[in-house]
Amino acid sequence: MKTVPLHVGFVGTGLIGKATLKQVGAHAPSLLATGGLDLRIAACADSKHMILASSADGMNPDAVDAAVGDRAVAEWDAGALAAETPVAADLDALVEKIVAHARATPDGAAVIVDNTSSDAVADRYGEWLAQGVHVVTPNKKANSGDLQRFRRFRAVADESGARWLYEGTIGAGLPVVSTLRTLRASGDRVRSVQGIFSGTMSFLFNTWDVGAGQPFSEVVLAAKKAGYTEPDPRDDLNGLDVARKVVIAARESGVDLALDDVDVQSLVPAELEDCDVAEYERRLPEFDGVIAEQAAAAAAEGKVLRFVGKVDAEKGTGSVELAKFDASHPFAGLQGADNILEISTARYSDEMSSTPLIIRGPGAGAQVTAGGVFGDLCKLGAVLGARVPV
Amino acid sequence: MKTVPLHVGFVGTGLIGKATLKQVGAHAPSLLATGGLDLRIAACADSKHMILASSADGMNPDAVDAAVGDRAVAEWDAGALAAETPVAADLDALVEKIVAHARATPDGAAVIVDNTSSDAVADRYGEWLAQGVHVVTPNKKANSGDLQRFRRFRAVADESGARWLYEGTIGAGLPVVSTLRTLRASGDRVRSVQGIFSGTMSFLFNTWDVGAGQPFSEVVLAAKKAGYTEPDPRDDLNGLDVARKVVIAARESGVDLALDDVDVQSLVPAELEDCDVAEYERRLPEFDGVIAEQAAAAAAEGKVLRFVGKVDAEKGTGSVELAKFDASHPFAGLQGADNILEISTARYSDEMSSTPLIIRGPGAGAQVTAGGVFGDLCKLGAVLGARVPV
Structure with a gap:
């Protein structure tokens, strides 16, 4: 040998x-x-x-x-x-x-x-x-x-x-980069990649009890207390970490995006972007109404909110947004702080009467x-x- | 180059x-x-x-x-x-x-x-x-x-x-063999692999409307009509195709199983194993009661039935069985004829405060x-x- x-x-x-x-x-x-x-x-x-x-x-x-x-x-x-x-x-x-x-x-x-x-x-x-x-x-x-x-x-x-x-x-x-590379090497064409790429954001929306009227600020502050967020939770909620993952997924999908090209919907209220962490945490409840309304509107359609990164490889665009998903969608059933991503390609899509390829599991952790x-x-x-x- | x-x-x-x-x-x-x-x-x-x-x-x-x-x-x-x-x-x-x-x-x-x-x-x-x-x-x-x-x-x-x-x-x-190989090459130890490895069996249990009292035989016969089963549905329901996948997953997990080592729970009633297809299909409704009872018992616990293959790499065993899963389990939310598998390893398990690695998508199709x-x-x-x- x-x-x-x-x-x-x-x-x-x-x-x-x-x-x-x-x-x-x-x-x-x-x-x-x-x-x-x-x-x-x-x-x-x-x-x-x-x-x-x-x-x-x-x-x-x-x-x-x-x-x-x-x-x-x-x-x-x-x-x-x-x-x-x-x-x-x-x-x-x-x-x-x-x-x-x-x-x-x-x-x-x-x-x-x-x-x-x-x-x-x-x-x-x-x-x-x-x-x-x-x-x-x-x-x-x-x-x-x-x-x-x-x-x-x-x-x-x-x-x-x-x-x-x-x-x-x-x-x-998780086998994300290697899967995208092998798909493309073998002549497949990535159409889209979307996913929940942040363990923190996954945890927030997986555990938020919308039905019970739980305020979103309570979920954020509890997550911080449990060590699920960065010391300043805005570093998670501003979507920049997810935007980086979108750029990586895009580039591995054949779309050479820059970070600035990603359209990011931050969940940090504009009024709280520049204050110190203590003020951010104190004033966060003032903004519970807006996101609660979005969640209620989604629930009325039988849907849930998830904070996702998206690559549209056909349009050559990337985004980070709070999106609605059917209760039966794999993103809706996510638990804990798991990451999940859904890859659609020429072969893995309705173009070929197929479903997408989905990978799920822990997206962080030293081991x-x-x-x-x-x-x-x-x-x-x-x-x-x-x-x-x- | x-x-x-x-x-x-x-x-x-x-x-x-x-x-x-x-x-x-x-x-x-x-x-x-x-x-x-x-x-x-x-x-x-x-x-x-x-x-x-x-x-x-x-x-x-x-x-x-x-x-x-x-x-x-x-x-x-x-x-x-x-x-x-x-x-x-x-x-x-x-x-x-x-x-x-x-x-x-x-x-x-x-x-x-x-x-x-x-x-x-x-x-x-x-x-x-x-x-x-x-x-x-x-x-x-x-x-x-x-x-x-x-x-x-x-x-x-x-x-x-x-x-x-x-x-x-x-x-x-789906990147199954390559993922198991890379995990093991890099020193991880597979603890278990379980999954829904048959598109046909996936479809049957994903579409069976247990709550509405739909007879299981009706699901089987409709699936055959729609081209989802082998010409003789017993070739799917006897679990042998799944057993082959269990053997493959076991061997890639470091467990050298033979096909005979796999403990297979066939969903073909013993009385209908040897008759011709026409008789099998005609008499299948006689056996709806047994599986309906199992499904009702599962539902009473908030669970669903899924036909899964399992490798227990620690015990060195493999099985094919009708098992119960919580409604929140990824197997319960499966749709259409998708395959799904869940890999637990030393790193991807509670041993390291982690969740398993899950791969989902079409398990058949020429493209x-x-x-x-x-x-x-x-x-x-x-x-x-x-x-x-x-």
Whole structure:
């Protein structure tokens, strides 16, 4: 069996970064034994420190789990991992190191796993991809950010042959990006993608008891108390996070949208956009009437409200809106904080007497997001020639 | 960009076979231009005739669509496709030809696309895989059939490095096999898979109006009239088709079940198992009482009946049964003839405070099944080094 040495530089050691490192550390030996994919933990960095493997063999995966814990890189048990001790973080030096290890290894390849949410890190993808360093990331900044930069990175990757994989940027580990890519590669044409892409917004509308006359503000404040929202709930309710997902889904559907192109219906009242959080929360009940009316109007038609992102790939548009759905629609039956998305294509639509393709499940969480990142590493290994099941 | 010549031998020209040929014919030029995947239509066969490309360049994809039509291979416009004329079908000669074309082409590879439902064709996979010929198929016979044979084929493929891909064998083109494979490759552990794997059985229970006292036999006979069942509805209601899907899902979940291991609850009354179809249909109403009681008992608990296949990967068991689900369960809200399946893993379960991963959509239909087959061809191209998005 062919062995494919993949020298991995992990950047970012927050919840998702740590979960990814632990998953990879625990499973790398089995991937090597069964598929010939030799994932070598060549470097790890947080915003302050990094640790670089002194040998091209990488750090001992068995030791990674124990070393990582909940600590910053500076406090890792470096001795168990490699001969190096943590030094100040320096992405240039990190990439140089993993590339050197890859070049020193027959059939070696290098990949950066960006588990940060930093735009500064995302901004570097272009130069990395250009030198053949693959990029795997759940960081949405680049694939939902500036369109010209996105196109440049994509073109650079096409030119160098490096892969840029980001399943974790939409629906966490759910197979969204890979499904859209496979559909389009095989000649299908995406007509639309719509979904509930925010766990927070899913939770709010799934739990709001409209029939009992529960005020919407009560749902928002209870969700915040339970830890379901951002510290400032407006960061969820303004729809910008959903708009980013719409941009990602659009671009994977063949529609090169910019974030500004997305028509966003914010659920933050205009009067409360600029005040502080405390005032927002205090005054929120003043606006319960408007949304309650919308919900009542929907209920009168046997429908429910859901906060959805939509890509109309035929018109080339994207939107974020509060929309009505029949009680029998899959979006109406959603529970908890699940994400759901519905893909309509030439094949998956009434055009071919078919129904859409629907994917549902958790759209957030460190373990499933890390699983999406690790899944991308496995796919990268497969396209590099390792015998990883696809 | 690297070019990957893939010499494809298509076997089977029924609805799915024709749809696959047309999809590939229409989209091959674009795959070559954008991804370097050079799908060459090297051979096509039905049970009686075959046509072999005389040149390693394959047959003209533009001409395939026009040639295929609804006709048998013997009637294809062979002149437009290649210099050869149709000859008697001979799988040995066909495989020999595509292998010769692959060997004559730098970086060439060969793949058989088996669009039949023949066990005789499936029985040949082992020898093809052994000589490095990849196999892509929606034919369930081998991956749900004899366990020793399945294991032998899998071992042979692991040994030779050939890929055996069969996304189309469960849920048509829905991303089921690929999702299970990626989850497990990345170290997740499947706990259970349960689903409604039969479009027919989905339709029967989704449309049965239990509340109105509709007899179940009426639903079955109406479904047959509308073309939703096999000519003999017992072929759906005996649960054997679902049992095959359970075996496939189990094996992709790491549980090597044989068909006989699946505990199947048939919905065909024992008294009607051996009579002819006419008698079955005439006497079916005699048995309405039993299932109506079950449905009423479920309804009394606020539940509905669904005919499901289940894999318990922790116990290593599989079953097909009429089970009760809460009205809020995703299976209860299913519509039409959709398939649905729910995957629980270590990461996608309460073990990690998560919900399961759910995939829903059409589980049958020539276009979506052919799309699943074509998707596998794209993945094969990617792992062979073509720049196909994954």
